Structures are given as structure tokens and as C-alpha cells.
Amino acid sequence: MTEASSLDDYALDGNAIGGLLIALFGTEMTTAVATCGSCGAVRQVAELPVYMPGLGIVVRCRSCQSVLMVFTGVRQVTCVDLMGLASLG
């Protein structure tokens, strides 16, 4: 492998936030099905690109790159924004 050539080389996937999602939702979520609110693409959470730039976690749609979920942590409390999703389950 060579050095990362683009931002996308730094993308993880939904597997990486499995622990956070169990902590938040109380159940295994990487096999949950996410529907993009913008383009309607349907994917398991494990397959979605995940960016962790440091201040928070951004989960995007693999088809149209829209932001689906954002998680930010402040003093042991995690703020969850699911506005980009049409459904999750």
C-alpha cells in the first residue's frame, strides 16, 4: 500500500463505531439498515463510510456522500444527529 492519496483513504466504515452505537442504542447496530434521506440508498451501517476527524464522527452515504449521522461527545455525553437518515433499523 502507498500513502493515502485522498481523504477517502482515511475513511473507516461503520464497523469502527460498533461500540459507540451499542453504547447509544443499547443493541448491535452494524447490521442495522440505514436509508439515506437524500438519495434513498439502502446500506447496512457497517458498510457506510465513517470519518473521525477528531472533534466528532461523521457517517456518510456510500452512494451520494450526504451526511447521514453525526456524533459529538462533550463531558461524557454524546450528542447524536440522525437528520440525514430516512430510516434506521
Added chain:
Amino acid sequence: MAGTAVRGRLSWQTVTVGPVTDETAKVRTLRLEVPDWPGHRAGQHVDIRLTADDGYQAERAYSIASAPGEPLAITVERLDDGEVSPYLTEEARTGDQLEVRGPIGGYFVWEPGSDSGGPLLLAAGGSGVVPLRAIVRERSRAGSSVPVRLLYSSRSWEDVIYSSELDLPPGGVKVIYTLTRTQPPAWHGYARRVDEQMLTEVAWPASERPLAYVCGPTNFVESVAAGLVGLGYPPGRVKTERFGATGQ
């Protein structure tokens, strides 16, 4: 769906580092002694959290290297600019304590009989071999006879993790190496990055209904997964787990 704030429910627990094994110059396996470990599935991971004296915390996910039923172990590759892996690979000693939560994951897991019976193709880039090794061990432990091909891409022979174990694979498991940077003298194996031609030669034909697990740095996973879909693997039969860029 409206935003909200929730307190964590999956709890961190303090565990003790057990025996430590050096796998390569940059890779180490650590046994973790966890009171009341609930057991895990092959392919799952744990989150590890370190807390500095000033309260700063860093956490990372590490694949479980051991099969279900075996003592919990993780294999960690040192990333020179990492926040957690330098500690785990250089500082941590038997008897030290860490915070762990898990087991985690339900997508990148394999259990005997959980698929529709086709052969298994495992593709690893670097330390992406860790959860795939757990799958191979679980296959043996469970007495499964599903045929397995493990395509393992490393920079050099010195970077191959679990080499002594993989050199003597159980019956029905074939390991194919590619060494992308340097090769030992008289190396007859592949000596390039995984490409379409290599996948054509190594991967089970799509007509055999194989199930694929691909794990490694993001660009490795993207190219291998796309290559398999190009060979006719249905996307739903190609399970992927990405580590992000490792600079390798």
C-alpha cells in the same frame, strides 16, 4: 429524526494484560484477562481506552485475534503517529491494566453454518489478517470443513503476522501470499499489490457461491472488494472492514 443526547450503556471494564507475544518487529499479540468475559464471535472487535494522567482519553478498535472459546487476545500493529498502538506494542506489560468494552460487531463475523455453504475467500492487507485468523481458528475449533482460501498481502516476509501458524494451515485452508515491497531470495509467490489478474487466479469462481471477507487499509479493501464484484461476486457476499490509512 431529531437530535438527542444519550448516556452510554455499553460499559467499559478494567482488564489485566496477560502474556504478550511479539509477532513481528511492529506487531504484538496481547492476551487480555477479562473477568466474566461473555464470549465473542469470530471477526468481532473490542474497543480499548487509555487515559492519560491529565485525563485525556484515546480509544481505538482492535480486532479479536482468538477464536470463540479461546482466551481473549488482540493483535496490534504499531502506527508511529498513533495514540494507542505505541503504548500497546511497546509499553504495556503483563499485569498492566487497560479499559476494554466489547465484544462488538455483528456484520464482519463468521460462524459455521451461518452462510449458505459456499467456500470462504479471506483477503487481508497487513494487520487486516487478525480477524481472518480468528475465523480460520474458529473453523478448526468448530470442526467445519468449508474450503478456505486466504489471500494475504504484506510488504515483506518479515511483516507477515502469524507466519508459523499460517505456514501449517489446517486441511482445506490454503494461504496465498503476496509481498508487495521486498521478497526473500528465490521467492516464487506473488510480488505485487492485489489486482484483478491475481483475484482471477486466487478467488473462488462466483459460480461456487463463495462468501468473502476483506479486511485491511481502506484503499486495499476498496480495490479488492471492487475486484471481487467485477468477478461476479454479489456485493452482499463481500463483507468488508476498513482500518483507514496506515501509511504502509
